[in-house]
Amino acid sequence: MSVIIRDEHKKALLTSWRAVFDGRSAKEVEVNACKKGLMLAREWERKKAILESDCLTLITSLNMDGSQKSALWYLVQEVKEIGSELAEVIFRSAKRERNRVAHELAWFGKRSCHTVMHVQ
Numbered sequence: 001m002s003v004i005i006r007d008e009h010k011k012a013l014l015t016s017w018r019a020v021f022d023g024r025s026a027k028e029v030e031v032n033a034c035k036k037g038l039m040l041a042r043e044w045e046r047k048k049a050i051l052e053s054d055c056l057t058l059i060t061s062l063n064m065d066g067s068q069k070s071a072l073w074y075l076v077q078e079v080k081e082i083g084s085e086l087a088e089v090i091f092r093s094a095k096r097e098r099n100r101v102a103h104e105l106a107w108f109g110k111r112s113c114h115t116v117m118h119v120q
Contacts, residue, residue, distance in 0.1 A: 003015070003016045003037040003040055005041055013044070014044060026055070027057060027072060028072055030055040031055075031072050031075045031076060033053075034051055034053060034058070034062070034079050035075065035078055035082060038082040042082060042086060046085070046087060047086070047087050048087050048089075049083070049086050049087075049089045049090070050089075050092055051083070051089060051092070052094035053091075053094065054094055054095060056093050058076070059093045062091040063091050
């Protein structure tokens with residue numbers, strides 16, 4: 001799992017990655033990464049945030065009104081609640097190729113089996 005917080009000029013301000021051993025599905029790992037990312041954004045910057053994920057079904061769930069219940073409904077609601085503490089949050093789909101750095105950090109976390117946070 002990896003998180004990158006960037007400024008409005010797309011400069012990385014904070015990166016974090018860790019191995020995930022308890023995820024039951026890729027979507028569960030992704031929703032937990034989104035949760036962690038918004039928690040870090042809430043702690044470091046309370047400005048407008050754009051949360052991007054390559055998991056289209058997750059982004060769709062985050063943008064829905066909550067009437068659709070899924071196995072991860074409660075985690076999705078937690079992400080939305082944390083996002084509501086920021087000035088604004090936009091949930092947007094992004095192709096994996098568009099954010100290669102996050103993908104590589106996630107693989108690094110998986111291989112290294114430890115947690116790292118780097119502040120620029």
